[in-house]
Amino acid sequence: MKANELVGKTKDELTTKLADLKKEQFNLRFQKATGQLENTARVNQVRRDIARVRTALHKQVGGKQA
Numbered sequence: 001m002k003a004n005e006l007v008g009k010t011k012d013e014l015t016t017k018l019a020d021l022k023k024e025q026f027n028l029r030f031q032k033a034t035g036q037l038e039n040t041a042r043v044n045q046v047r048r049d050i051a052r053v054r055t056a057l058h059k060q061v062g063g064k065q066a
Contacts, residue, residue, distance in 0.1 A: 001049050006056040014060070018053045021046055 006014065025046045031037040 001052060003052050003056070006052060009056070011057065011060055014053055014057050018050065018057070021050045021053060025050065 006017075009017070025043075028037060028043050028046060032040075032043065037043075
């Protein structure tokens, strides 16, 4: 995901995307702990995507915590 893909999205869409990414991050951590994780690079991708979504939310609300 690129940051410019998030620009036109509403706050609700971004919040939903953030929740989905957090669920995926949890599942990836669980897979890593049980030794089932195959794509280890995905952990960092998801982490960065969460940061991008949080940044987009932060910009939308004008600096207030979302």
